Amino acid sequence: MDGPSTERELVAACLRGDRRAQEAFYRRYAPAALASCRRYAPDREEAMSLLNGGMMKVFEKLPQYRWEGSLEGWVRRLVFRHTVDEFRRQRQRPVLELANWDQPTEDAVTHRLFADDLCKLIDLLPETSKEVFWLFAVEGYSHAEIAAKLDFSEGNSRWHLNKARQLLRERLAHSTHQYSRYAG
Known part of the structure; x- marks a missing residue:
């Protein structure tokens, strides 16, 4: 890769809006986060949708990252939280049907x-x-x-x-x- 070599350089380039750095960031951290999405999604398509939504949250919150703990763990946590939020948002309240109890x-x-x-x-x-x-x-x-x-x-x-x-x-x-x- 001809871009930033360290995590800090990669994050700094992403914060500057460098599209290549953002792609490199995605390629580096998305596979680990996808594993989490796959556990909750019924199929790969939905898992990818959850991953992409979660990675958007990661890029939105990237300026808030404090370099405490691992960057990969932070990315996974944000994607996981996005996944859980999506399931909560989509979940409908159960309706009790007395005839089919x-x-x-x-x-x-x-x-x-x-x-x-x-x-x-x-x-x-x-x-x-x-x-x-x-x-x-x-x-x-x-x-x-x-x-x-x-x-x-x-x-x-x-x-x-x-x-x-x-x-x-x-x-x-x-x-x-x-x-x-x-x-x-």
Whole structure:
């Protein structure tokens, strides 16, 4: 690539409006963010749509990036949040039909509701524990990769993952559920 070689140079060129730098930025960070979109979208086309919308948010918020943590992690987080926001925006409220009350629920609907609940709980975690949990449990990174990305030890990565799991277990055990998904 004949453009900026470091992340800081690439971001600076993007902020100046350099289209080639913006394309290079997209090509560098979009594949990692796409993996997150693919987990929530039913097909590649919708995943690409979510990715592109999320990357637009990234470019809008790029001037706010503070160089704390990894740039790739920040991009993934913004794209993920955009994805969740899109699903929340598109989701229609369920309507209770008394005549069909005993019909089976589609797995996709149940999984989507459960995923929304989990995302809300994950968002309540302390920032570093949340990032480690997300990278490990959702994105599939190893502790060594997480430690390298976040610039701390593997032991620290394991500690944050265990802390996140513990907090999630406590919140799941103590939360009052508004709707019972398994009634009957």
